[in-house]
Amino acid sequence: MEGHEEERLCGKWRVACGLYSYNLRDVFTWRLLKTIVMGQVLSLLICGTAVSCQYLANAGVETPMLQSFLNYALLLLVYTTILCTRKGDRNILQILKTKWWKYLVMGVADVEANYAVVKAYQFTTLTSIQLLDCFVIPVLMVLSWFLLKTRYKLVHFIAVMVCLLGVGAMVGADILAGRDQGSTSDVVLGDGLVLLSAVLYAVSNVCQEYTVKNLSRVDFLGMMGLFGTVISGIQLAVLETRAVAAIKWDFHISMLFAVYVLCMFALYSFMPVVVKMTSATAVNLSLLTADLFSLFCGIFLFKYMFSTLYIISFVVITLGFVMFNAVPTYSALPDSGEDDPAEASGERTAESSSDHLLSADRETAVISL
Numbered sequence: 001m002e003g004h005e006e007e008r009l010c011g012k013w014r015v016a017c018g019l020y021s022y023n024l025r026d027v028f029t030w031r032l033l034k035t036i037v038m039g040q041v042l043s044l045l046i047c048g049t050a051v052s053c054q055y056l057a058n059a060g061v062e063t064p065m066l067q068s069f070l071n072y073a074l075l076l077l078v079y080t081t082i083l084c085t086r087k088g089d090r091n092i093l094q095i096l097k098t099k100w101w102k103y104l105v106m107g108v109a110d111v112e113a114n115y116a117v118v119k120a121y122q123f124t125t126l127t128s129i130q131l132l133d134c135f136v137i138p139v140l141m142v143l144s145w146f147l148l149k150t151r152y153k154l155v156h157f158i159a160v161m162v163c164l165l166g167v168g169a170m171v172g173a174d175i176l177a178g179r180d181q182g183s184t185s186d187v188v189l190g191d192g193l194v195l196l197s198a199v200l201y202a203v204s205n206v207c208q209e210y211t212v213k214n215l216s217r218v219d220f221l222g223m224m225g226l227f228g229t230v231i232s233g234i235q236l237a238v239l240e241t242r243a244v245a246a247i248k249w250d251f252h253i254s255m256l257f258a259v260y261v262l263c264m265f266a267l268y269s270f271m272p273v274v275v276k277m278t279s280a281t282a283v284n285l286s287l288l289t290a291d292l293f294s295l296f297c298g299i300f301l302f303k304y305m306f307s308t309l310y311i312i313s314f315v316v317i318t319l320g321f322v323m324f325n326a327v328p329t330y331s332a333l334p335d336s337g338e339d340d341p342a343e344a345s346g347e348r349t350a351e352s353s354s355d356h357l358l359s360a361d362r363e364t365a366v367i368s369l
Contacts, residue, residue, distance in 0.1 A: 080225045103226075132198065156329065173309035
């Protein structure tokens with residue numbers, strides 16, 4: 001009886017954690033490896049934007065709204081143009097007639113999230129921004145739970161905690177290296193702006209996940225380009241006219257702007273692909289390594305001090321990301337509106353095989369109960 005009771009409790013624990021009877025071969029699949037690699041590509045693109053921004057700041061150019069406007073304008077030229085060439089119910093006019101306010105909310109959230117986090121550097125420290133920016137992950141999980149009907153297992157919450165421990169190691173390395181940069185003119189305001197940007201990023205990311213999984217990547221990027229260009233253009237005219245006029249344009253400055261815009265365009269274009277494969281929460285966990293890539297570049301480009309804590313942080317964050325993606329979440333979202341039917345079919349096959357494995361393991365666990 002004692003052996004049966006222990007087996008029953010162990011079965012309950014495996015079901016609650018989402019572990020079931022996984023073998024390492026079932027966990028470390030090519031799909032997981034592809035997800036990890038794609039997540040790190042996104043982090044490298046963010047690193048590219050950070051490095052170009054640092055060089056622009058060193059040159060006395062601080063025009064975050066102009067940089068965002070150029071990115072949204074490029075999205076407009078590419079993806080909104082594609083929407084304009086569509087015919088039937090998926091034409092841009094039909095989309096605007098029925099869903100314009102939803103995409104407006106998404107555009108406002110994305111533009112203001114970018115602006116708020118950049119503005120926060122004027123009032124608070126780099127350490128506060130790195131720590132508080134992680135607030136986007138729990139907000140994303142809450143929004144996904146209620147809006148996208150995503151269900152998490154205990155292992156997912158443990159994975160998030162592991163990733164946050166990695167961020168803590170990175171921040172600790174920054175403090176030891178004396179890189180607690182930024183301002184302390186109004187810490188409360190600065191920290192509030194970071195938290196606001198985290199909430200807005202979460203709203204934007206949830207909208208992105210819903211759109212790419214129910215409609216298509218082109219719908220999301222086309223509408224983001226349209227509304228992002230309009231909103232950022234208005235803010236640019238109001239807030240940065242003098243700063244833009246003061247820019248001393250030369251080949252060096254132009255190339256830095258080009259690098260920034262191309263990295264942002266690639267990030268926005270590629271991120272929906274990874275979100276569709278995984279989830280917005282998983283993508284944001286992978287993006288926690290972006291600061292580390294920026295630090296590694298800073299060691300060579302800006303003479304930052306190296307610390308072994310950076311390597312430890314990278315390993316811990318990657319471990320947490322693997323843990324999060326090793327056990328799939330469950331969502332009520334239907335798979336529809338794929339851009340590539342063959343690719344979509346392959347994804348459904350992979351997901352259905354994973355679901356079949358989980359179903360079989362759950363039945364085994366239930367029988368053991």
